[in-house]
Amino acid sequence: xxxxxxxxxxxxxxxxxxxxxxxxxxxxxxxxxxxxxxxxxxxxxxxxxxxxxxxxxxxxxxxxxxxxxxxxxxxxxxxxxxxxxxxxxxxxxxxxxxxxxxxxxxxxxxxxxxxxxxxxxxxxxxxxxxxxxxxxxxxxxxxxxxxxxxxxxxxxxxxxxxxxxxxxxxxxxxxxxxxxxxxxxxxxxxxxxxxxxxxxxxxxxxxxxxxxxxxxxxxxxxxxxxxxxxxxxxxxxxxxxxxxxxxxxxxxxxxxxxxxxxxxxxxxxxxxxxxxxxxxxxxxxxxxxxxxxxxxxxxxxxxxxxxxxxxxxxxxxxxxxxxxxxxxxxxxxxxxxxxxxxxxxxxxxxxxxxxxxxxxxx
Amino acid sequence: xxxxxxxxxxxxxxxxxxxxxxxxxxxxxxxxxxxxxxxxxxxxxxxxxxxxxxxxxxxxxxxxxxxxxxxxxxxxxxxxxxxxxxxxxxxxxxxxxxxxxxxxxxxxxxxxxxxxxxxxxxxxxxxxxxxxxxxxxxxxxxxxxxxxxxxxxxxxxxxxxxxxxxxxxxxxxxxxxxxxxxxxxxxxxxxxxxxxxxxxxxxxxxxxxxxxxxxxxxxxxxxxxxxxxxxxxxxxxxxxxxxxxxxxxxxxxxxxxxxxxxxxxxxxxxxxxxxxxxxxxxxxxxxxxxxxxxxxxxxxxxxxxxxxxxxxxxxxxxxxxxxxxxxxxxxxxxxxxxxxxxxxxxxxxxxxxxxxxxxxxx
Numbered sequence: 114x115x116x117x118x119x120x121x122x123x124x125x126x127x128x129x130x131x132x133x134x135x136x137x138x139x140x141x142x143x144x145x146x147x148x149x150x151x152x153x154x155x156x157x158x159x160x161x162x163x164x165x166x167x168x169x170x171x172x173x174x175x176x177x178x179x180x181x182x183x184x185x186x187x188x189x190x191x192x193x194x195x196x197x198x199x200x201x202x203x204x205x206x207x208x209x210x211x212x213x214x215x216x217x218x219x220x221x222x223x224x225x226x227x228x229x230x231x232x233x234x235x236x237x238x239x240x241x242x243x244x245x246x247x248x249x250x251x252x253x254x255x256x257x258x259x260x261x262x263x264x265x266x267x268x269x270x271x272x273x274x275x276x277x278x279x280x281x282x283x284x285x286x287x288x289x290x291x292x293x294x295x296x297x298x299x300x301x302x303x304x305x306x307x308x309x310x311x312x313x314x315x316x317x318x319x320x321x322x323x324x325x326x327x328x329x330x331x332x333x334x335x336x337x338x339x340x341x342x343x344x345x346x347x348x349x350x351x352x353x354x355x356x357x358x359x360x361x362x363x364x365x366x367x368x369x370x371x372x373x374x375x376x377x378x379x380x381x382x383x384x385x386x387x388x389x390x391x392x393x394x395x396x397x398x399x400x401x402x403x404x405x406x407x408x409x410x411x412x413x414x415x416x417x418x419x420x421x422x423x424x425x426x427x428x429x430x431x432x433x434x435x436x437x438x439x440x441x442x443x444x445x446x447x448x449x450x451x452x453x454x455x456x457x458x459x460x461x462x463x464x465x466x467x468x469x470x471x472x473x474x475x
Numbered sequence: 476x477x478x479x480x481x482x483x484x485x486x487x488x489x490x491x492x493x494x495x496x497x498x499x500x501x502x503x504x505x506x507x508x509x510x511x512x513x514x515x516x517x518x519x520x521x522x523x524x525x526x527x528x529x530x531x532x533x534x535x536x537x538x539x540x541x542x543x544x545x546x547x548x549x550x551x552x553x554x555x556x557x558x559x560x561x562x563x564x565x566x567x568x569x570x571x572x573x574x575x576x577x578x579x580x581x582x583x584x585x586x587x588x589x590x591x592x593x594x595x596x597x598x599x600x601x602x603x604x605x606x607x608x609x610x611x612x613x614x615x616x617x618x619x620x621x622x623x624x625x626x627x628x629x630x631x632x633x634x635x636x637x638x639x640x641x642x643x644x645x646x647x648x649x650x651x652x653x654x655x656x657x658x659x660x661x662x663x664x665x666x667x668x669x670x671x672x673x674x675x676x677x678x679x680x681x682x683x684x685x686x687x688x689x690x691x692x693x694x695x696x697x698x699x700x701x702x703x704x705x706x707x708x709x710x711x712x713x714x715x716x717x718x719x720x721x722x723x724x725x726x727x728x729x730x731x732x733x734x735x736x737x738x739x740x741x742x743x744x745x746x747x748x749x750x751x752x753x754x755x756x757x758x759x760x761x762x763x764x765x766x767x768x769x770x771x772x773x774x775x776x777x778x779x780x781x782x783x784x785x786x787x788x789x790x791x792x793x794x795x796x797x798x799x800x801x802x803x804x805x806x807x808x809x810x811x812x813x814x815x816x817x818x819x820x821x822x823x824x825x826x827x828x829x830x831x832x833x834x835x836x837x
Contacts, residue, residue: 267698276730276762336629337702337735338695368638368741368784373699376734400638403783417779421765422730 143268145237145327147175149208150199151189152229154222155182156211162187164210164239164321171300171325177202180229182221196229206262208324209238216241218250227253230261237262239320264323267334267343274341274380276422281351284473285383286361286432289411291370291398293391294461295361296322298432301461302387303358305470313356316347318377322360332362333373340373344380356475359383365414366406367397375418382422385429386415387469392446393437408454430469431458507599507624507689509537511570512561513551514591516584517544518573524549526572526601526683533662533687539566542591544583558591568624570686571600578603580612589615592623599624601682626685629696629705636703636742638784643713646835647745648723648794651773653732653760655753656823657723658684660794663823664749665720667832675718678709680739684722694724695735702735706742718837721745727776728768729759737780744784747791748777749831754808755799770816792831793820 149172151165159166169176169189178199179191196207207229213219218226218240226236226244230253238244238261245251245261254261284302286295299315299322306313315322317329335343348357359381363370388411397403406414412428419426431450435443443463451458457468511534513527521528531538531551540561541553558569569591575581580588580602588598588606592615600606600623607613607623616623646664648657661677661684668675677684679691697705710719721743725732750773759765768776774790781788793812797805805825813820819830 273761274731276765333698333700335699336695337697337699337738338732340699340734341731366783369636369703370700371741371780371783372702372734372736372738374734375737376699379730379733399635403638414779417776418733421728421733 143262143328143330145208145262145324146205146235147327148177148204149175149206150178150180150194150196150204150234151176151191152196152207152209152211152222152225153179153181153185153187153189154209154211154213154219155184156213157184157186159187161212162189162210163212164324165189165208167321168208168210168325171304175327177204180207180225182225196225196234197232200229200232200234204234206235206237209236209240209244210321210324211240218242218244218247223247223249226250230254230259231257233257233259235260235262237264237324239264239324241265264320265331265334267331267336271335271339271346272342273339274345276379278423279345279348279350279382280353281355281357282353282385283348283357283359283381283383284385284387284429285359285378285381286387286389287374287378287411287415288361288364288389289406289408290364290367290391290394293389293394294432294434295389298387298389298461298466299358299360300325301466302470305466306356306358306475309470309475311356311475312352312354313358316357316359318344318347318360318362329360332377333370337372337376340376341380344377348381361389364397364406364411365418366411368400368403378415378419379422383419383426384423385427385473386419387430387432388412388415388428389432389434391434392443408450412454428456429472430456430466432461432466432469433458435460435463505624505630505690505692507570507626507686508567508597509689510539510566511537511568512540512542512556512558512566512596513538513553514558514569514571514573514587515541515543515547515549515551516571516573516575516581517546518549518575519546521549523574524551524572525574526686527551527570529683530570530572530687533666537689539564542569542587544587558587558596559594562591562594562596566596568597568599571598571602571606572683572686573602580604580606580609585609585611588612592616592621593619595619595621597622597624599626599686601626601686603627626682626691627693627696629693629698633697633701633708634704635701636707638741640744640785641707641710641712642715643717643719644715644747645710645719645721645743645745646747646749646791647721647740647743648749648751649736649740649773649777650723650726650751651728651768651770652726652753652756653729655751655756656794656796657751660749660751660823660828661720661722662687663828664832667828668718668720668837671832671837673718673837674714674716675720678719678721680706680709680722680724691722694739695732699734699738702738703742706739710743723751726759726768726773727780728773730762730765740777740781741784745781745788746785747789747835748781749792749794750774750777750790751794751796753796754805770812774816790818791834792818792828794823794828794831795820797822797825
């Protein structure tokens with residue numbers, strides 16, 4: 114969904130301090146320093162810069178420049194600078210939000226990455242390949258004392274979950290499948306809460322979300338025994354009027370990932386769920402022959418499991434990706450779902466999520 | 476329960492080849508070579524040798540000697556030998572099945588461990604501390620080319636679960652809480668199946684089970700994204716008359732570990748469940764104020780979740796730890812549970828599990 118984001122209001126920035134330092138990643142503290150320069154490399158197709166465009170869409174004030182190499186076809190409309198110039202402008206981190214073909218780090222990138230580290234920038238990467246494993250990159254990092262942060266790696270020393278009730282309000286996005294807009298919905302809800310003057314924080318649980326937020330825990334990379342504990346750490350005690358809007362992962366009804374989803378549900382102990390769905394998704398992704406569950410099945414499974422840690426859990430809205438439908442059909446789909454389930458039904462891209470926030474006690 | 480095991484028939488050995496080699500641990504192949512010499516160290520209390528006594532109880536034919544240091548108060552009744560003598564008797568692995576106070580590797584053990592590795596024995600350890608991190612141990616291992624296998628570490632390169640239906644029969648033990656006898660029940664069921672001439676394999680998912688079986692995957696040490704995939708690898712396609720009896724972990728209704736349990740349930744895609752319970756357990760372990768679920772709640776949660784990957788899943792029996800009760804009360808408890816739920820109800824230690832196997836289509 115991030116490839117073609119809607120025009121939205123400029124995002125108000127989050128109310129809580131971003132540097133929590135409550136846990137340490139293997140490479141050092143997890144908090145990614147802002148502002149960012151976004152590295153677009155030499156990707157030949159703008160769609161490969163989907164993560165970078167998502168960061169820019171959701172955190173425009175955190176992005177002060179883009180760093181492009183010759184041949185780059187992606188363009189976020191930010192000032193074009195070198196990594197060294199970005200450091201001069203005050204950037205703290207060069208963010209690699211790219212998925213080049215093959216998943217490796219192209220040789221053509223190395224000189225600019227080395228220059229960035231030497232100029233005092235950290236590098237944050239959501240790539241599969243470990244950027245710091247490239248010898249010149251590792252050497253530059255050690256020479257200057259800068260960091261290469263791999264947001265796919267989970268922090269060490271996470272605790273086992275306690276199930277203890279925490280203070281503050283929590284909303285978790287859940288879904289009928291993977292890739293149905295749980296991150297987008299959570300960010301849209303955070304933005305709408307902040308617009309209304311509420312105190313709210315998006316809590317990131319996947320690599321793109323972490324790059325957007327500047328911190329978080331890649332929940333599916335945590336050792337299984339500590340996955341629910343990671344979700345507890347991610348969303349600590351807070352003041353009674355504060356909202357944590359937690360990015361969901363996977364689906365309780367997906368045979369590959371349901372354990373991750375359940376750990377996140379239990380560790381988050383949400384008061385409210387928003388259920389995400391893709392209206393065109395007949396079968397779940399990555400597995401053969403598993404039909405996408407209905408919204409009703411998804412709601413029932415999540416409420417049943419979530420009650421273990423929060424008796425008062427409820428569903429407050431539906432976020433449906435209707436991008437496969439023309440406008441009138443999408444409206445009919447949303448209206449029918451809303452009537453059937455007695456819940457506000459939005460498409461975050463098409464309609465925004467104000468109707469869901471209207472139903473919250475904010 | 477292993478601290479005081481009942482006298483049982485000598486265990487028939489498993490029917491399937493133990494060396495599968497389908498995945499590799501970080502330290503090399505996971506398969507632990509048998510037969511074992513059991514290292515009892517210098518523990519002052521026989522209860523610290525609980526894992527070793529479990530290995531001896533369940534796999535007596537795999538244990539040819541015990542290696543004790545001066546001051547040791549544990550005794551399994553095996554021939555007392557040095558590590559070097561154990562190698563001469565044909566032992567392949569020195570197994571450390573101990574939990575000494577503090578969890579570290581005492582200095583007093585090092586000379587014997589070094590001698591074992593130098594004599595050609597592998598070492599297999601279920602301790603929290605990493606034995607190979609002791610410099611003299613690591614050096615001896617590298618000098619002779621022997622291995623120190625840490626059964627708490629998960630193999631690398633596990634796949635994401637596919638949800639694909641596999642051939643062969645699968646039975647999983649599940650429970651109302653952690654530590655209610657799921658491993659003991661699975662081993663008792665394997666033993667009873669083998670006694671009746673069935674083809675059966677205990678599939679180990681925790682460190683003690685892995686030392687008993689000689690292989691397996693410590694499921695709670697797997698990165699969350701791959702936990703269900705690990706369970707699929709653990710229990711591959713098999714012939715239609717073959718039973719995998721899979722060791723359960725945690726509980727679907729435990730707020731710390733339910734995600735691990737769900738991954739194991741989905742990856743195992745069991746045809747049959749045996750539900751384990753401790754009759755004296757009012758609150759779940761490790762968390763405050765969470766009541767142990769009833770057998771009915773546990774059954775409902777497991778059947779509901781298990782149907783996603785196996786529509787025909789059913790519960791075939793109850794294994795209840797009644798060690799807190801005198802005999803007449805235990806019998807009344809089991810009879811009442813059997814009547815209420817319409818299922819055979821056993822205490823594997825007190826009654827054995829024949830009544831459950833009677834109900835299977837073997």
